Amino acid sequence: MEGTGKMSTSTPKAEFIARLRRSLKVSGDDGTRKAAVAARLGTHAPNLVPGRAEGNAAHRQKLFIEQATAVQTSVDNVKAAADVPAAIADYLRRHNLPQALRHGTDPMLRKLPWKKGAPSLEVKEGRADPADEVSVAHAFAGVAETGTLILCSGPNNPTTLNFLPETHIVVLEAADLVGTYEEVWTRLREKFGEGEMPRTVNMITGPSRTADIEQTIELGAHGPRRLHVILLGK
Amino acid sequence: MDATSPRFPANVREAFSDSQLQRALSKVPSGFIKKRADARDRLPEFDALRDQARDIKNHTLAHLDLYLERYVDKVEAAGGKVHFCTSADEARATIIDLCKSFDARTVTKGKSMIGEEIDINEALEGAGITPVETDLGEYIIQLRHERPSHIIAPAVHLNKDQVEADFRRVHSHLPPDRVLDEGSSLVNEARQVLREKYIAADVGITGANFLIAETGTSIIVTNEGNGDLTQTLPKAHIVLATIEKLVPTLEDVATILRVLARSATGQEFSSYTTLSTGPRREGDPDGPGEYHVVILDNGRSGMLGTDFQHMLRCIRCGACLNHCPVYQAIGGHAYGWVYPGPMGSVLTPSLIGIDKAGHLPNASTFCGRCEEVCPMRIPLPSMMRHWREREFERHLTPQTVRWGLGVWSFFAKRPALYRLVTGIGARVLSNMAGQRGRLRSVPMAGGWTRHRDLPAPAGKTFMAQWKARAK
Helix, strand or coil: CCCCCHHHCCCCHHHHHHHHHHHHCCCCCCHHHHHHHHHHHHHCCCCCCCHHHCCCHHHHHHHHHHHHHHCCEEEEEECCHHHHHHHHHHHHHHCCCCCEEEECCCHHHHHCCHHHHCCCCEEEECCCCCCCCEEEEECCEEECCCCEEEEECECCECHHHHCCCCEEEEEEEHHHEECCHHHHHHHHHHHHCCCCCCCEEEEECCCCEECCCCCCCEECCCCCCEEEEEEECC | CCCCHHHHHHHHHHHHCCHHHHHHHCCHHHHHHHHHHHHHHHCCCHHHHHHHHHHHHHHHHHCHHHHHHHHHHHHHHCCCEEEEECCHHHHHHHHHHHHHHCCCCEEEECCCHHHHHCCHHHHHHHCCCEEEECCHHHHHHHHCCCCCCCCCCCCCCCCHHHHHHHHHHHCCCCCCCCCCCCHHHHHHHHHHHHHHHHHHCCEEEECCCEEECCCCEEEEEECCCHHHHHHHCCCEEEEEEEHHHEECCHHHHHHHHHHHHHHHCCCCCCCEEEEECCCCCCCCCCCCCEEEEEEECCCCHHHCCCCCHHHHHCCCCCHHHHCCHHHHHHCCHHHCCCCCHHHHHHHHHHHHCHHHHCCHHHCCCCCCHHHHHCCCCCCHHHHHHHHHHHHHHCCCCCHHHHHHHHHHHHHHCCHHHHHHHHHHHHHHHHHHHHHHCEECCCCCCHHHHCCCCEECCCCCCHHHHHHHHHC
């Protein structure tokens, strides 16, 4: 670069924002403007929310499954936590996949009776290794309106599990299945605090895909080729 | 990048005679347009959401200084750092300094139109750092040393056989007799090749679809998952974003997300919408060690408070390109800079100057489909008209056009004379056409009649016919 010194590559914040104010012909001290911004941030009121997810839990579940399967997510309904390992082993067998998986140190996943329910399964813990073929994650929530899974990063939930392995299995508890994105934001605020977010929130709607060659959809572009949901509970 | 927009007419002629391009473009209407229409029909609230999306961005732009301050506070509170860059030069220098501070040798990149706007790849290469595009379409055009021809489908101008030839040329370490004639085999090969790049990269650069002031969050919306691998695996994540990406709250972004994917690809929601707030935290087993946001102005603040402020609502869905009869005929490269189609015809003159981009706002039939489908209700045709007016005021329009408009306005201001002259003209042309009702050639109208007949006037002007009827 043409003689730019280390400290002079960017513009000072005050100067950058002053330019915006000059263009807008406003002042940063205008109480009315400040109040409008504070109110919007403070109340974070929902805008128009589509009506398609309105209804009882059964309706939400039906809509979630409809939307998820429309984008090539498969959904298995499992009644009891004790049955999850066997359901996963069975899914892997049906798809000719190795009986080996990795999950994070998520307490719910750890408590599952892996040895008893699926003795043939090799279960590892931790962040994904590029060699891992199958991962299991625990969803923070599911959204019925578009069949979307919400996964939050944290010490027990590595983000790499959601993208590196070819097969991504997500356990979604029925009680965490909500209607709309707005309900997810409410739950995030309840868990992490007002204005606070986990480092990464992944909203996942179907397996990885691309239509970059002749607008023809191919699955498994870089992320998982298969996305399978274990919907736990009734 | 050097804009070829001043050579637009020559670019168009080239595009028309490029048979591979014409073959690729023929697939645009059946793909994007139908899928968007179906998605709209499935959501009864779609048009009402567009109204709200427009209002959200209008409110944000009017308070942009305050939302930006709040956003920066939140990013810093989450352990990230924000860099303010007025120009493309500053953004390039800032990113290169950052990459050097991580001793970066390779950088993976998610798809970013701002990256194209500031030529970040050339700058990185110049500094001895290898940039690797990871979006499949971007990867393909990087191999070909081309520019994206569409803002969401960068390789839409190419056909499968061209991609196969490029992969065989570049992936020379793979067996030459491998079968590559299916889309799936091409996608698999790119997956394999890029997987190693993600793991080796020192820095990941992504764009941002949105920045949320409430939480200090950046959002990327993708289908491939390439952006997520790009930002999760390396030591540092650099987000490159412009000022107009800000929205106030999570609720506001939900509204705009509901119209984005539906307008772009006709999906209910893209496969991956990822919200990122700061770097790896205490106890996190993965994620980038550092998180930097480069906020770029590059001429946008100059659009605030002008006729062109509407354009800053754009969320880069590409619907206006897909529905534009001009884009469908010539593709994206002919527009000669980063942003093609109707949104480019409005934005490009703002960013590189009407003197260079004057042809673009004229490349429109004013059919209005772009405005009709725009999820943010941007009045694209009227802004193209603003540009045409400015071009005329600054005497940038060709002499013959100015002369023609001068003659027309002379008569238009004198209605009696106008009626007399057009009456004579209509009669002469009608007589010349005779029974056929069409003219093969007309003096001074060769530009029209060289390619098609001119339908002859009915013999009497509309005014004359109206008068006769009123009697």
